[in-house]
Amino acid sequence: MKATFGAGCFWHVELAFSKVDGVKSTAVGYMGGKYKNPTYEDVCAGFTGHAEVCQVEFDPKKVRYEMLLNLFWSIHDPTTLNRQGLDVGEQYRSAIFYHNEKQKRLAQASLEMEQQKQKKKIVTQIAKAGKFWKAEEYHQKYMEKSRRKVC
Numbered sequence: 001m002k003a004t005f006g007a008g009c010f011w012h013v014e015l016a017f018s019k020v021d022g023v024k025s026t027a028v029g030y031m032g033g034k035y036k037n038p039t040y041e042d043v044c045a046g047f048t049g050h051a052e053v054c055q056v057e058f059d060p061k062k063v064r065y066e067m068l069l070n071l072f073w074s075i076h077d078p079t080t081l082n083r084q085g086l087d088v089g090e091q092y093r094s095a096i097f098y099h100n101e102k103q104k105r106l107a108q109a110s111l112e113m114e115q116q117k118q119k120k121k122i123v124t125q126i127a128k129a130g131k132f133w134k135a136e137e138y139h140q141k142y143m144e145k146s147r148r149k150v151c
Helices: 010-018 040-045 065-074 101-117 142-146
Strands: 002-007 023-031 051-058 094-098 125-128
Touching: 002 010, 002 065, 010 023, 010 051, 010 065, 010 142, 051 065, 051 094, 065 101, 094 101, 101 125
Parallel strands: 094 125
Antiparallel strands: 002 051, 002 094, 023 051
């Protein structure tokens, strides 16, 4: 099964999800925009409407989607609009892209539960997954390749 999350810079998002038992593979890329075949430079320029995302291929017998949602909430601030830390722009928005109606229901329920824990309003977008545009190869497993600790 697939799950797709935007939680700021896709490098650290991929690293977090790649460590989960039951995750078969991860890939970083772009989703949620209006531009075909965007490049990193296009997305960073701010005119494509895409979010930087991590697409996760997982085994639902080993890890439940709800557990992936819990990790998603824990690795970023879902109350900041188009920003995570020093990274600013629409591409860094908090987003859950669902692949089926069950994921949609679970994402909405998890947002409601998370909102009860937050003092500020959550701005996370929940949207139907569209075309996933895989990012350039140098972005894939970037944190592992560079051994950097932060984005």
